Each structure stands twice: as structure tokens, then as C-alpha cells.
Amino acid sequence: MVAFKLKTWLENGMEYDLEGYMERGINVLFGASGAGKTLLIRHLIGLSPGIHLQDGDPIKTPMYRTRNVAYLPQGGGIFPKLSIEKNIFLGSKPSKEQRSKADSLMKTFGLKFYPEDPCDSLSGGEKLRLGLIRTLIENSEFMFLDEPFSGLDPYHGFICREAIEELPDQDKRYILFSTHELEDAKMKGANLLMIDEGKVRKMESSSQIRDHFFNPGAK
Amino acid sequence: MKEVDPIVLSLTLAFSTSIILFFLGNIIAYWIYFSKGLLSIFLRILANLPLVLPPTVMGFYFLLLFSPNSVVGGILGEIGLTMVFSFQGLILASVIFGIPFMVNPLISSMESMPSSFVELGMVARRSRPFIFRKLLFPHLSEGLVAGFMMSFAHTLGEFGLILMIGGNIPGQTRVASIEIYNRVLAMDYSQANQLSLIMVLISIFTLGIVFYWFKSKRPKVVW
Numbered sequence: 001m002v003a004f005k006l007k008t009w010l011e012n013g014m015e016y017d018l019e020g021y022m023e024r025g026i027n028v029l030f031g032a033s034g035a036g037k038t039l040l041i042r043h044l045i046g047l048s049p050g051i052h053l054q055d056g057d058p059i060k061t062p063m064y065r066t067r068n069v070a071y072l073p074q075g076g077g078i079f080p081k082l083s084i085e086k087n088i089f090l091g092s093k094p095s096k097e098q099r100s101k102a103d104s105l106m107k108t109f110g111l112k113f114y115p116e117d118p119c120d121s122l123s124g125g126e127k128l129r130l131g132l133i134r135t136l137i138e139n140s141e142f143m144f145l146d147e148p149f150s151g152l153d154p155y156h157g158f159i160c161r162e163a164i165e166e167l168p169d170q171d172k173r174y175i176l177f178s179t180h181e182l183e184d185a186k187m188k189g190a191n192l193l194m195i196d197e198g199k200v201r202k203m204e205s206s207s208q209i210r211d212h213f214f215n216p217g218a219k
Numbered sequence: 220m221k222e223v224d225p226i227v228l229s230l231t232l233a234f235s236t237s238i239i240l241f242f243l244g245n246i247i248a249y250w251i252y253f254s255k256g257l258l259s260i261f262l263r264i265l266a267n268l269p270l271v272l273p274p275t276v277m278g279f280y281f282l283l284l285f286s287p288n289s290v291v292g293g294i295l296g297e298i299g300l301t302m303v304f305s306f307q308g309l310i311l312a313s314v315i316f317g318i319p320f321m322v323n324p325l326i327s328s329m330e331s332m333p334s335s336f337v338e339l340g341m342v343a344r345r346s347r348p349f350i351f352r353k354l355l356f357p358h359l360s361e362g363l364v365a366g367f368m369m370s371f372a373h374t375l376g377e378f379g380l381i382l383m384i385g386g387n388i389p390g391q392t393r394v395a396s397i398e399i400y401n402r403v404l405a406m407d408y409s410q411a412n413q414l415s416l417i418m419v420l421i422s423i424f425t426l427g428i429v430f431y432w433f434k435s436k437r438p439k440v441v442w
Contacts, residue, residue, distance in 0.1 A: 047338050064342040071342045077335040081357040090343050091353030 002174060005052040006043050018043075020200035023191040026164065027176040028184050030209050031195035037178040038074065040195065041144045044176070045071055063142065070140035074147050076131030078119050085115035088134050098137065105133045108163065110156060124151050132160055139169070145177035149184070161187070182206045223390045225398035226417055232306070232394060233374040236313040237321075240370045241363070243314065244321030249351050251322065252329050267323070269316045278383025281312050285384075304386040309394075312384050313377060317370040324369065328362030329355055361436070368429045372422060 003021040010016075016036055022044075031037045043051040046062020053059050063069055071077075079087055085094065088102050099115070106113065109129040122130065132148055148164070149157050164175065165187055177184075185192050185206035192203035194212060203209050251262045269277060285292040285302035295302060302308035332355065340350035378396040385392030387401065395414055402411035 045342060047341070064344070069342050071339065073333075073335040073339070077333070077339050079336065079354060079358065081360075082354070086353070090339060090345060091349065092345075 003054055004044060006040070006050060008039075008043070008048075008050055010039075014198065016198040018195065018198070018200045020193055020202065021191075022174050022176055024172065024174060025170040026187050026190040027174065027193060028187060028190045029176060029178040029193050029195065030180075030185070030203070030213075031178070032213065033180075035195040036198065037195055038146055040200070041071075041146050041176070041178065045069055045142075045144055067142055068138065068140040069142045069144065070135040070138060072131050072135045072143075072145040072148055074150075075124070076127035076129075077134075078122065078127040078130055080118075080120040082119060083115060084111075084113045084117045084119060084130065087119055087130060088137060090134070102133060102137060105136060109133060109159060125153060125156060128152060129156060129160065132163070136163065136167075139173075141173050143173065143175045143177075145175070147179060148177050149179060149181065182210055185209055225393055225395040225414065226421075228306075228390070228393065229375055229395040229418075230421070232309055232313060233371045235310050236317055236374045237367050237371040239310070239314050240317050240321040241367055244318065244325055244366055244370075245356075247318065248322050248325035248329065249348075251326060253347050253351075267319045270319045274316070274377070274379030275383055277316060278312070278380045281308075281315075281380075281384050303384060304388060304392060306385075306391050309381060309385045309392055312380055313374045316377065316380055317374055320369040320373050321366040324362040324365040325359060326362075328359050332358060361433070364432055365429065368425060372425050375418070375421065375425070 001021050001023055004019070006016065006018040008016050008018075016039065018036070018040055029037050029040065039048070042048045044063065046059070046064050049062075051059060053063070064071075082091070084106075085099075085102070088094075089098065094102065102115075109132065111126060111129055111133075119127075119130070128148065128151065132145070135143055135145060145164075149160055152160060161184070164177070167173070167175065170189070183206070184190075185203070192205075192209065194201045194203050194209060196212065201212075203212070247262075247266060251259060251266065254262055282303060283289060285295065285308065287293060287296050287301070287303070292302060300307065302311055336354055336358070337350055340354050345354075376396065378400070381392065381394060381397060382400075385394075385397070387393055387397055393401070395418055399411050399414045399418070402408070402414065
């Protein structure tokens with residue numbers, strides 16, 4: 001379990017007092033648009049400063065420097081002028097093993113491209129799936145996915161959710177993703193979190209989350 | 220021996236300056252982009268000084284620094300490099316003077332990229348030079364073309380600085396802009412007109428390349 005605590009303000013005066021914990025396995029982060037999902041993810045990774053982890057002092061070294069972190073930014077974070085392979089391996093040369101792993105993930109996710117193909121004409125859904133392959137290729141201890149399923153067609157949405165749900169070593173890693181789909185609350189063993197009015201609340205079921213969206217602020 | 224034509228001299232100067240700036244500009248842009256706080260501001264000021272300073276001010280300090288009686292000029296003189304009133308001096312001065320024209324398009328190219336470009340590299344623990352070379356540089360082509368052509372065009376049109384530090388030596392530092400000035404002073408308007416016309420054509424051609432290149436990169440819109 002990783003406990004986190006973050007007090008921060010935005011320039012518009014919006015105050016965040018986010019306190020909660022990530023469990024091993026899958027953590028699902030809900031919240032209306034603009035509630036602070038991306039903000040929390042960025043602070044957890046350490047791309048923005050000021051978060052306390054494990055009830056300790058505010059951490060000075062960002063998490064990505066000390067742990068193996070995989071990050072999927074909203075929209076996939078694809079480099080349009082780099083090839084498919086360079087996008088997956090972030091400019092590095094992959095080993096034979098890594099390359100074959102990438103190949104099989106490409107097949108699973110229905111991406112029919114060659115490694116040297118350019119990325120400037122990928123569709124939104126293809127970008128997301130390619131970004132997802134990048135985050136899955138290393139067996140990172142921490143995985144932060146910012147809306148990994150937004151804009152996927154139903155079939156590929158299903159495939160991608162299944163890939164996350166079936167990730168090996170769930171008990172050894174922390175997977176956190178943000179979403180707008182209530183269905184995602186039904187992932188097995190998922191720790192459900194909801195950001196609302198600058199606070200993190202732990203949720204029990206998708207129906208509770210639904211009620212919260214329709215009646216925000218109610219306890 | 221026939222002296223080198225002023226137009227050829229101008230083109231040679233502009234071309235060698237832009238080539239050097241192409242490499243130097245990337246190093247400076249990298250440095251500015253990844254520096255933080257006051258250092259970043261200081262570096263930006265330094266890189267943009269040539270934009271605001273009169274060429275005579277730059278030329279004056281250049282003369283002080285590189286005259287054979289100064290420390291730097293003395294040392295360079297020992298190894299046989301004269302920077303004052305020489306062609307290599309013109310190249311050096313034009314390079315310094317052209318820095319903002321190369322660096323600014325590169326910086327604005329980098330700053331208009333999504334922040335995820337750098338962040339993904341950071342999270343994957345890639346080094347900064349790696350992030351620049353492998354992730355950012357491939358997306359810099361527009362800034363590179365703009366920077367190269369702008370420093371080329373600017374060097375072609377430079378007058379004050381060249382007059383200050385190059386003098387007016389035929390075949391060495393008498394570039395087109397200086398020669399036109401000479402011709403006008405000598406009331407030789409037909410020669411001045413000829414040279415000016417060639418410069419106008421070269422400038423139109425240079426800018427034409429830039430705008431044609433950028434236009435061909437944009438997606439076509441049907442109205």
C-alpha cells in the first residue's frame with residue numbers, strides 16, 4: 001500500500017487536499033472533468049512537486065527517479081515524427097526479446113503497422129493503443145495511465161481493459177488509471193477512488209460512484 | 220589576380236555562417252531550454268542581445284577583444300589567426316550576430332511541443348542529451364529550416380557590423396552590401412543598381428524557399 005497526501009492550490013484558487021492510498025493491483029480513479037485526476041497522477045509520479053508518500057516528509061526525489069514507473073499521458077503521448085518502434089521504446093534500440101514482445105502486443109491490440117512506419121497519421125484510438133503498448137512493454141512496478149480507454153471503440157476498449165486486468169504479478173505492482181466509465185469499477189479487486197471538490201474519497205461500488213456523479217457533494 | 224566578386228563573397232559569408240550556426244544554435248538552444256530560473260533568463264538575454272544592440276556597439280567590442288594588441292587577439296595572432304579586417308573575422312562576428320536568428324526559432328519550436336515529450340523521457344530515466352537528440356530533435360525540422368534561412372538572409376543583409384570590423388578590403392571583406400555603399404558614394408549608380416538588383420533577387424529566392432517549404436508542410440484545406 002502506498003499512502004499519499006497532497007495539499008496544493010491552482011492559480012484559479014481551487015484548493016486540493018488529496019489524501020488516500022494506492023493498493024497493490026488495480027486502482028481506478030474517477031472524477032468529473034477538471035476534478036484533478038491528471039493533477040493527482042502527475043504529482044504521484046513526481047512530475048509536479050509537493051506530494052507526501054507513506055506519511056513521511058514531503059518527498060524530495062520524484063518517484064520516477066527511484067522506482068520503475070510507466071506513464072501513459074492523456075491521448076497516448078505519441079511522437080508524430082518518430083517511427084512506431086522508436087515510440088514504443090522511446091528512442092532506444094530494443095533487444096530481440098523486447099521486439100518480439102512489442103510484436104505480440106501490436107497483434108493483441110490490433111495495430112497493423114511495421115516498426116519503421118511513421119506515426120503522424122495514426123488515429124486517436126491507435127495513438128492510445130500504441131501508448132499503452134509503451135507502458136506495458138517494461139514490467140514496471142508502478143503504472144500510471146491517464147484515461148487509457150477514452151475514445152477507444154468498444155472492441156478495442158474491451159481488449160485493452162482485458163490486457164490491464166490480466167497483467168501478471170498484480171500483487172507486486174501498483175496500477176492506477178483514471179476513467180469516466182462506470183463499468184471500470186467492476187474490474188476485479190480494484191481499489192476505487194473518486195476525486196470530488198478537491199478531496200479523494202474511497203468508493204465501494206459502481207452504483208455508489210454513479211450516485212456521487214449525479215449528486216455531488218453528498219455523503 | 221582577379222579579386223573575388225562581392226556577391227560571391229556575400230554568399231560565401233552567409234552560407235558558412237549559417238552552417239556553423241546550424242550546429243552551434245542547437246547546442247545553445249539545448250542549454251537554454253534545459254536551464255532553469257535566473258540562469259535561463261540570463262542566457263536568453265545573452266542570446267538576444269544581438270537583436271537589440273546597434274551593430275556598431277557589437278563591432279566596437281569585437282574590435283577591442285580581437286585587436287592584435289589585446290590578450291585574445293594576441294593569442295590568436297600567435298597561431299596565425301587574424302580576426303580584425305579579415306574574412307574569418309567576418310564569419311566569427313556574423314555567427315555571434317546571427318545567434319538569435321537561429322536559436323529563437325529552435326526554442327519556440329521546442330516550447331510549442333507537448334510537455335509530455337520531455338516528461339516521457341524523464342519518467343523513462345533517459346538523459347537530457349538523449350531526450351534532446353532522440354525525442355525532440357526529430358520534431359525540430361521547422362525550427363531548423365526557419366533558423367537556417369533566417370540567419371542566411373540576415374547575414375546577407377548585414378552592413379554595419381561588417382563595415383566596423385571588416386573594413387573595406389577588396390576581395391576579402393568587401394561584401395555586396397559594402398560595395399553598394401562604395402558605388403553610391405562614388406556616384407556610380409548603374410553599378411550600385413546592378414548589385415542591388417541581384418541582392419533583391421537572392422533575397423526573394425531565399426524567402427521563397429522558406430515560405431514554399433512551410434506551405435508544403437501544411438495540410439490542404441478546401442474552402
